[in-house]
Amino acid sequence: MAGKAAGEGQRRHDAQLQKLLKKAAELFAAQGYDRTSMRDIAQATGMSLAGLYYYCAGKQELLFLIQDTAFGAILEALHAGLPAQPDAVARLRFFIANHLRYFSTHMAELKVCSRELTTLKAPYYAQVAAKRRAYFDTAKGLLQELQAAYGVADTDLGTTALFLFGALNWIYTWYRPSRDGDPEVLATKLTRLFLYGFLGQAAWPAPDGFAPPAPAASPFHAEESAHGPR
Amino acid sequence: MAGKAAGEGQRRHDAQLQKLLKKAAELFAAQGYDRTSMRDIAQATGMSLAGLYYYCAGKQELLFLIQDTAFGAILEALHAGLPAQPDAVARLRFFIANHLRYFSTHMAELKVCSRELTTLKAPYYAQVAAKRRAYFDTAKGLLQELQAAYGVADTDLGTTALFLFGALNWIYTWYRPSRDGDPEVLATKLTRLFLYGFLGQAAWPAPDGFAPPAPAASPFHAEESAHGPR
DNA sequence: GGTTCGTTCGAACGTTCGTTCGAAATCAAG
DNA sequence: CTTGATTTCGAACGAACGTTCGAACGAACC
Numbered sequence: 001m002a003g004k005a006a007g008e009g010q011r012r013h014d015a016q017l018q019k020l021l022k023k024a025a026e027l028f029a030a031q032g033y034d035r036t037s038m039r040d041i042a043q044a045t046g047m048s049l050a051g052l053y054y055y056c057a058g059k060q061e062l063l064f065l066i067q068d069t070a071f072g073a074i075l076e077a078l079h080a081g082l083p084a085q086p087d088a089v090a091r092l093r094f095f096i097a098n099h100l101r102y103f104s105t106h107m108a109e110l111k112v113c114s115r116e117l118t119t120l121k122a123p124y125y126a127q128v129a130a131k132r133r134a135y136f137d138t139a140k141g142l143l144q145e146l147q148a149a150y151g152v153a154d155t156d157l158g159t160t161a162l163f164l165f166g167a168l169n170w171i172y173t174w175y176r177p178s179r180d181g182d183p184e185v186l187a188t189k190l191t192r193l194f195l196y197g198f199l200g201q202a203a204w205p206a207p208d209g210f211a212p213p214a215p216a217a218s219p220f221h222a223e224e225s226a227h228g229p230r
Numbered sequence: 231m232a233g234k235a236a237g238e239g240q241r242r243h244d245a246q247l248q249k250l251l252k253k254a255a256e257l258f259a260a261q262g263y264d265r266t267s268m269r270d271i272a273q274a275t276g277m278s279l280a281g282l283y284y285y286c287a288g289k290q291e292l293l294f295l296i297q298d299t300a301f302g303a304i305l306e307a308l309h310a311g312l313p314a315q316p317d318a319v320a321r322l323r324f325f326i327a328n329h330l331r332y333f334s335t336h337m338a339e340l341k342v343c344s345r346e347l348t349t350l351k352a353p354y355y356a357q358v359a360a361k362r363r364a365y366f367d368t369a370k371g372l373l374q375e376l377q378a379a380y381g382v383a384d385t386d387l388g389t390t391a392l393f394l395f396g397a398l399n400w401i402y403t404w405y406r407p408s409r410d411g412d413p414e415v416l417a418t419k420l421t422r423l424f425l426y427g428f429l430g431q432a433a434w435p436a437p438d439g440f441a442p443p444a445p446a447a448s449p450f451h452a453e454e455s456a457h458g459p460r
Numbered sequence: 461g462g463t464t465c466g467t468t469c470g471a472a473c474g475t476t477c478g479t480t481c482g483a484a485a486t487c488a489a490g
Numbered sequence: 491c492t493t494g495a496t497t498t499c500g501a502a503c504g505a506a507c508g509t510t511c512g513a514a515c516g517a518a519c520c
Contacts (some may be wrong), residue, residue, distance in 0.1 A: 009488095009496075032349075034264030038478060048499045050480080059478065119262075126515095143428070150429050156419070159410065163423055166400025167393040173347060174392050189386070193393055197427030198373070199380050204431060239466070246467095268508060280510080289508065296483045461520105468515070476507070484499065490491105 017055045020045055021069075022108075024062045029108035033063055033116050049115040063116060064124040070109040074102045076137060088145040089195065095142055096194075097187035099168050103175070104183040111172040136161065146195075164194055247285045250275055251299070252338075254292045257276040263293055263346050293346060294354040301361040304332045308368060317345050318375040319425065325372055326424075327417035329370035333405070334413040341402040366391065378427075394424055 023044040027036045038059055041047045056062050078098050085091040103110045121130060140161045147154055154160055167190060180186065192201045253274040256365045257266045268289055272279045286292050308328050315321040350358060370391045377384055384390055397420060410416065422431050 013496090028297070032264065034262065037476075039476090049478095051498050052323060052502075053479070054497065074411060079382070152429060152431065154428070154431065159416070160423060160428060162404050163397040163420060165345050166398070167396035169403075170392070170396025170399055173399075180389065189276065189389060193390060193424075193427070195427045197423070197425045197430050198376065198384070198390060199382060199425050200427050200430045201384065203381065243466090267506075269506085279508095280470075281468050283509070422486065463520075464516090464518085466515105469513090471511090471513105473510075474508100474512090477505080478503105479505105480503075481501090483501105486496080488493105488495095490493075 013055075020047075020052065020055050021062065021065055025066045025108040025112055028066070028116065029065065029111040033112070033119050038172065060120060060124055063112070064120055064128065066109055067116070067120070067128045068131065070102075070106060070113050071128060071135065073106075074099065074110075075131060075135055075138075077102060078135070082138075088142065088149045092142050092146060092195070093187065093191040095139055096164075096168070096191050097184060100171070100183035100187045100190075103171065104177065107172070107175070114169045114172050139164065167194070191221050243285075250277075250285050251292065251295055254261045255296045255338040255342055258293065258296070258346065259341040263342070263349050273396065290350060290354055293342070294350055294358065296339055296459065297343050297346070297350070297358045297413045298361065300332075300336060300343050301358060301365065303336075304340075305361060305365055307332060307370075308365070312368075318372065322372050322376060323417065325369055325423040326394075326398070327414060328420050330388070330401070330413035330417045330420075333401065334407065337402070337405070344402050357437065366395065397424070 020041070024036075024041050027040055027044060031040075038052060039049055041062070041090050042052055045052075056065070078095060081094055081098060082091055118125075140157055143154075143157050143161055146152065147157065171186075174180075236240055250271070254266075254271050257270055257274060261270075268282055269279055271292070272282055275282075286295070308325060311328060312321055315324050348355075370387055371386075372389050373391055373394075376382065377387065401416075404410075
């Protein structure tokens with residue numbers, strides 16, 4: 001591999017690494033990081049135990065690469081799509097839908113991101129934490145927008161954002177594609193629940209699951225929101 | 231220890247076991263189950279490594295006892311207090327407050343319950359899962375009550391309940407008593423957010439954190455709910 | 461003192477872990 | 491074929507793991 005473009009070998013090398021990361025993520029997601037041994041990963045990839053170390057520096061680096069690329073991708077997709085959203089409500093729904101969309105296509109990776117929050121150590125931890133912080137701050141910014149636009153009195157946006165993140169990050173413990181259906185439908189449901197609450201959900205007209213949220217002038221329809229007991 | 235009531239020795243034995251469970255829970259919460267060794271626990275309790283096995287059958291049983299007693303206690307407190315609540319809204323708030331109250335006094339144990347959901351194996355897992363299921367079903371029942379009382383159209387209560395559990399179970403990742411304050415205040419905040427949403431929060435008059443929720447005839451105050459952009 | 465019983469522990473067992481290393485295998489280029 | 495770089499792997503290392511076992515301890519009873 002001297003004369004040839006040197007991109008050929010590079011590409012193959014990268015492809016092998018991606019396959020390794022994919023299998024590792026699946027095992028970490030299924031059994032947890034600590035209960036997964038390098039021997040498990042070797043067997044799943046068809047490589048030998050020693051062969052793994054040609055593609056990565058160690059077990060921690062595997063976890064780091066999984067988390068870092070997952071957070072990077074979800075952040076990139078978020079910032080790529082946000083500017084096209086017409087208003088604050090649509091932006092929040094896009095944030096939620098983006099999260100669920102990425103989750104539905106990379107379930108193992110995102111599960112590992114949620115479950116192994118504190119597993120990485122000194123050199124690796126900081127970089128992932130920075131991306132997670134950026135992600136959180138973006139969400140908090142969206143809530144601030146909503147707060148300003150609708151005159152919401154909320155003295156403690158951080159806590160509110162953490163409740164939302166809780167609902168999002170807990171999904172990995174129960175979501176089953178066959179049972180829980182399309183991520184877009186789930187995103188609509190969670191957006192409505194978060195914005196209008198369990199008792200006020202009906203106030204937001206449900207698009208049949210897919211349509212972007214109707215950017216109605218007023219999110220409340222007076223007649224519909226006047227639910228009372230009986 | 232033959233003539234003496236045999237309750238004296240029993241009591242001391244139990245006290246020692248409780249101390250062991252407490253320390254084990256703290257270590258499991260701080261480092262995770264897998265990263266905590268029996269040697270760590272021995273050192274934290276002042277016992278020798280072999281001495282631990284006089285009080286428990288093994289590491290898995292430690293985790294089992296921690297999870298089983300925690301779930302048992304929170305379930306008992308829940309069913310003890312629910313009947314005194316006047317209406318469906320008060321019952322939901324009590325459920326949330328009960329969870330946060332128990333969390334604030336047994337942070338390590340509940341963290342271990344949330345984080346090590348799938349760690350227990352065959353003989354132990356089923357019993358804890360049954361209690362967790364009972365806890366979840368109680369919450370779902372409360373939502374059904376609310377649904378009936380307020381005419382909420384929600385085709386999928388299970389998902390809604392899981393969003394609520396997500397917010398609750400995620401708290402262990404960020405809650406710091408000094409920063410995040412009283413659990414009762416947090417419970418009020420989460421109850422309002424869940425029932426009325428981020429945009430509808432103001433509809434529920436905020437008791438200064440402690441008072442039970444006002445069981446207003448209508449949860450929505452028409453004038454206040456008519457927030458629009460700007 | 462001697463016996464008994466509940467309690468503690470040092471020492472070790474067998475296993476599994478992450479990682480390393482030097483040698484083989486593979487393969488395009490000269 | 492030979493060369494040289496890239497890729498693979500068998501074998502082993504030292505460390506840490508959960509658990510076991512038999513001996514020792516201390517306090518109560520005869």
